Amino acid sequence: MSDKKNETVITDKALEPYWAAAREGKLLLKHCLACGKTHYYPRPICPFCMSDNTEWLEASGNGIIYSWSVERRATPPYAMAFVTLAEGPTIMTNIVECDLNGLAIGQKVKLCFETREDQPTPVFKLVND
Numbered sequence: 001m002s003d004k005k006n007e008t009v010i011t012d013k014a015l016e017p018y019w020a021a022a023r024e025g026k027l028l029l030k031h032c033l034a035c036g037k038t039h040y041y042p043r044p045i046c047p048f049c050m051s052d053n054t055e056w057l058e059a060s061g062n063g064i065i066y067s068w069s070v071e072r073r074a075t076p077p078y079a080m081a082f083v084t085l086a087e088g089p090t091i092m093t094n095i096v097e098c099d100l101n102g103l104a105i106g107q108k109v110k111l112c113f114e115t116r117e118d119q120p121t122p123v124f125k126l127v128n129d
Contacts, residue, residue, distance in 0.1 A: 014044045017056055022120040025113050027059040027086055040089040061111030062086040062125060070100045083109055083124050094123045 021028045030042040035053035045052055068081035079095040081103075095103060096114065109124035 010123065015042065018042050019120075021056075021058070022122070025120075027111055027122050028043065029057045029059050029085070029089060030054045031057040038087045038089055039089050040085070057087065059111065060086045062127075063109050063111070065095070065103065065105055065109060066090050067105060067106045068095065068103050070103070072100075079103055081124070091122070096123045096125055098126050 003012060008084070018028045028042060028046075029038050029040050030046070031038045031054060032046035032049060032051055033053045035046060035049040037046065037048045038057060039047055042056070044054060046054055055122075063083040063085045066082040066084045068079055070077055070079050077100055079098065079100055081093055081095045082090050083093050083095075084090045094114075095109065108127040110127050112123055112125055113120045114123050115121070
């Protein structure tokens, strides 16, 4: 049986800036200086050209729903979605605090964070124009 007091937490040093920013309510992406593309989930090596010449980029928090699905068997029901950020990457997330029956592809959303298991998690709310 595992003794939680003696467990070692393994962290990825390359992602420390990401988690520090998330705790402050900011979403960081990685931008490749070699090919010019921005990617998420952030990692030191660009998945497009394999360059390690990347830098952190703070996301604006603006996006649109690319695709979504509602899990109605859960209590409470929730919406999973792919959101395309203004910076280009599409991320898997949740749409929160919304009418699940009113979701549509192309709706504008804005970043917010929820804490889940002591981790800040990026989620999105609908933007009311």
